[in-house]
Amino acid sequence: MSTRTYNQSCSLAIALDLIGERWTWLILRALLTGPKRYGELVEQLPGIGTNLLAERLKSLCSNGIARRSGSGRQSAYELTAAGEQLRPVTHGLICWGRQFWDKAGNGPVPDRGVPPISKPEWDMLAIEAAFRPERSDGVQAIMQFTLSGFTFHLVIKNQECRAVTGPCVAADVCITSDSATLIALGRRETSVVNEEDKVRLKIEGDRQVFNLLFELFE
Amino acid sequence: MSTRTYNQSCSLAIALDLIGERWTWLILRALLTGPKRYGELVEQLPGIGTNLLAERLKSLCSNGIARRSGSGRQSAYELTAAGEQLRPVTHGLICWGRQFWDKAGNGPVPDRGVPPISKPEWDMLAIEAAFRPERSDGVQAIMQFTLSGFTFHLVIKNQECRAVTGPCVAADVCITSDSATLIALGRRETSVVNEEDKVRLKIEGDRQVFNLLFELFE
DNA sequence: CTGCATCCGCCTCGATACTG
DNA sequence: CAGTATCGAGGCGGATGCAG
Numbered sequence: 001m002s003t004r005t006y007n008q009s010c011s012l013a014i015a016l017d018l019i020g021e022r023w024t025w026l027i028l029r030a031l032l033t034g035p036k037r038y039g040e041l042v043e044q045l046p047g048i049g050t051n052l053l054a055e056r057l058k059s060l061c062s063n064g065i066a067r068r069s070g071s072g073r074q075s076a077y078e079l080t081a082a083g084e085q086l087r088p089v090t091h092g093l094i095c096w097g098r099q100f101w102d103k104a105g106n107g108p109v110p111d112r113g114v115p116p117i118s119k120p121e122w123d124m125l126a127i128e129a130a131f132r133p134e135r136s137d138g139v140q141a142i143m144q145f146t147l148s149g150f151t152f153h154l155v156i157k158n159q160e161c162r163a164v165t166g167p168c169v170a171a172d173v174c175i176t177s178d179s180a181t182l183i184a185l186g187r188r189e190t191s192v193v194n195e196e197d198k199v200r201l202k203i204e205g206d207r208q209v210f211n212l213l214f215e216l217f218e
Numbered sequence: 219m220s221t222r223t224y225n226q227s228c229s230l231a232i233a234l235d236l237i238g239e240r241w242t243w244l245i246l247r248a249l250l251t252g253p254k255r256y257g258e259l260v261e262q263l264p265g266i267g268t269n270l271l272a273e274r275l276k277s278l279c280s281n282g283i284a285r286r287s288g289s290g291r292q293s294a295y296e297l298t299a300a301g302e303q304l305r306p307v308t309h310g311l312i313c314w315g316r317q318f319w320d321k322a323g324n325g326p327v328p329d330r331g332v333p334p335i336s337k338p339e340w341d342m343l344a345i346e347a348a349f350r351p352e353r354s355d356g357v358q359a360i361m362q363f364t365l366s367g368f369t370f371h372l373v374i375k376n377q378e379c380r381a382v383t384g385p386c387v388a389a390d391v392c393i394t395s396d397s398a399t400l401i402a403l404g405r406r407e408t409s410v411v412n413e414e415d416k417v418r419l420k421i422e423g424d425r426q427v428f429n430l431l432f433e434l435f436e
Numbered sequence: 437c438t439g440c441a442t443c444c445g446c447c448t449c450g451a452t453a454c455t456g
Numbered sequence: 457c458a459g460t461a462t463c464g465a466g467g468c469g470g471a472t473g474c475a476g
Contacts, residue, residue, distance in 0.1 A: 013315075014325035014326075022467085039438060051442080093230060097232045122230070122231075179227075
């Protein structure tokens with residue numbers, strides 16, 4: 001409960017006092033895709049101690065970065081405006097981290113032998129981060145993804161891209177696949193036809209909109 | 219030496235495995251203002267254990283984020299291209315952290331009673347982060363700062379702003395002050411005349427260039 | 437059943453002392 | 457000057473307990 005601090009008059013040190021401790025930024029990753037209940041957070045943060053999660057949430061709330069929404073039965077945690085402002089920074093960090101992936105999805109510091117964990121929820125922010133607004137002038141589209149059974153959709157509008165949990169009836173195209181296949185496609189290590197043949201990729205709807213994936217994202 | 223890892227196939231988690239541990243980002247803060255020797259790093263990171271610094275540096279080097287430059291007598295640590303790419307992300311985090319300052323320079327998680335530490339070196343990145351490139355079209359200038367005895371200069375060119383340690387003979391304006399005064403000026407809590415009267419601010423050279431501080435920075 | 441609080445073993449951290 | 461060695465304190469991870 002002592003909450004170690006750098007105690008420096010420096011914006012960076014203060015920011016790190018607030019969100020620099022272990023797990024905190026990953027909690028924000030989860031909250032950046034919408035409000036989450038305590039149990040959902042536990043699920044999206046494999047290995048976190050439940051006590052630690054509770055403490056981090058308390059700290060985020062008392063510092064005005066998150067808050068509790070709803071009440072009793074439906075209570076959940078959501079970001080405040082200050083928390084929401086971390087979205088572009090998080091995108092930047094995600095873009096930076098991409099270069100350290102190897103083909104197997106490992107970082108340079110893998111657990112000995114243990115294969116890395118993967119959750120389709122994490123791809124939501126990764127896709128948002130890969131969006132290049134400067135290429136999207138005048139583009140408006142909704143793309144729905146179902147990756148390994150998890151469904152979300154991307155709203156592209158006003159040179160912004162936002163990932164939202166759940167399906168969307170107004171989607172221009174629905175893509176059913178998994179994150180590994182999408183990554184391989186993005187890296188041009190395979191082709192759309194090939195992946196459709198192998199049933200790792202299904203495209204329903206406007207294939208022109210699907211092709212935006214290659215034009216607007218990197 | 220076990221280097222705990224999140225072990226997730228997620229760019230953000232991988233990035234945090236690399237630079238998310240305690241002190242690491244503050245080491246990068248120091249290296250983002252130029253190569254530093256071991257002793258200089260210790261000096262700019264009050265409270266870090268020397269063993270921890272050594273371990274972090276080893277880890278940064280082995281992951282291709284920093285490297286040793288020079289040799290033997292003159293050896294120092296500097297960022298690689300991958301490390302340098304963290305500059306905009308760090309600027310973003312600094313901008314985000316600014317809102318949590320109180321008037322006294324404390325963050326929301328201050329050490330009980332202990333006044334926060336301040337080093338003019340930290341202001342270099344803070345000023346860089348406050349630079350708004352979109353306002354600087356066609357502007358080219360060099361501003362030299364001496365804050366609490368520490369001198370650096372700002373090179374503004376091509377809609378970019380870069381802080382460099384040490385003086386610059388080609389500076390358009392030389393500013394002698396301290397960071398608290400500059401912050402108060404930026405917040406419009408005081409005026410240039412007032413601070414010059416009280417000898418907390420000295421401006422030598424082109425005052426027009428000095429005024430760029432209010433136009434190009436926030 | 438969800439949302440935490442408590443407890444405990446271990447590992448990281450922080451400070452100091454020491455060495456090439 | 458540039459680290460390495462050591463050791464106590466505390467944060468972290470996992471299991472369990474408990475209240476609404």
